[in-house]
Amino acid sequence: MISGTQISWRERLHASHVRVTSQRLAVLAALDGHPHSTANELAEKVDATDSGALTVQGAYVMLQQLEASGFVRRVSLPDSSSVRWETRVGDNHHHVQCVMCGRIEDVDCVIGKAPCLTPSDTHGMQILEAQIVFRGLCAQCAKSVDEEPSVQ
Secondary structure (H helix, E strand, O other): OOOOOOOOHHHHHHHOOOOOOHHHHHHHHHHHHOOOEOHHHHHHHHHOOOOOOOOHHHHHHHHHHHHHOOOOEEEOOOOOOOOEEEOOOOOOEEEEEEOOOOOEEEEEOOOOOOOOOOOOOOOOOOOOOOOOEEEEOOHHHHHHHHHOOOOO
16 A cells, blocks of 8 residues: 555556556565565565565566556665665655664655755756755664773
8 A cells, every 4th residue: 555545556556557466566565564675675575475486686677667657766875785665656755874774764855845955056957856865873773882882
């Protein structure tokens, strides 16, 4: 299910004339339950279900197709070795990432509409979006840093 609606992935895919397969449904369900996953993580989660084996390459190709159809969003973050994906599409939101453990969470945009920033020079381009990533320490990592004994 997607942000407030009760329409299933099967119904949404069908309504968009995207072929409904058990693997697509499994990938979307896994991504709903584990936002900001990599293709590798999704392939492992789908492989653990009854939907059959899914290779990392197969997951990546499927995610690109789902992105082109507007069902998933690509999330590229600094210091991340892999592209991550989410099903939260159609709104303007950002991300916050812990620099220690890598945890990623969504952050709603306070402006609401894209782009959130005005660049000093657009070089003649029409700006469609601005990606903002807040980086810091999550509460658990900050606590572990505070608890480390100081070196004298």
